[in-house]
Amino acid sequence: MVIVMFEYLIYVFIVIMILILIRAALGPSFADRAVALSALGNILVLIMVIYSITIQNPMYLDIAIVFAMLSFAGLLAIAKYAVWHHEIKQERGDKK
């Protein structure tokens, strides 16, 4: 019953994703890119849910759940790895 309106909503999502991709491309530090990728992943989850409601197939909802979990784990790993890498680089700089 609410299928027709999603056609126009997809174009709005495409514009938003292009704006976020510009920020992910020219973000100065790693955290800018990671935050942009987090927002991008959430919008992708929303698009998957809308698509699964549109084509009346609940398979994409499971894919959306797994995608959200993997995005969460990957971004946490990026956040931990950056601090670790910085500490190792500082130790080497002190030795030299």
Add this chain to the structure above:
Amino acid sequence: MIDILIQVLLYISAAFMVLGAIGMLRFPDLYTRIHAATMITVGGVCFSLLILAVTTFWNVYTVRIIIITIFTLITSPTISHALANSAYKIDIKPKRIVKNEMSQRVLRAMQEEEEEL
């Protein structure tokens, strides 16, 4: 009637997302950009997912959409906090800052760790 209401609410959440995306482009700093990205997630995505859960009431879709909503509401602030914390530890300071209370705490904690060692 309800279709028009749902459509208006979905476009309101899309407007939130457009404002957040413009904020991510225009803000000068990492921490303000994190604020804009969290506005995209909570004001746009979670709001839209709640509207879709009400729309498909009561279905196979509804339970999974509610699960995705709760999961996104929990994990998005966690990711923002972890990224801001690690960015502060790598000496990315906020611009135009007047008073930094965090630096004293960090220095004190580092001194305590050195004393313990």
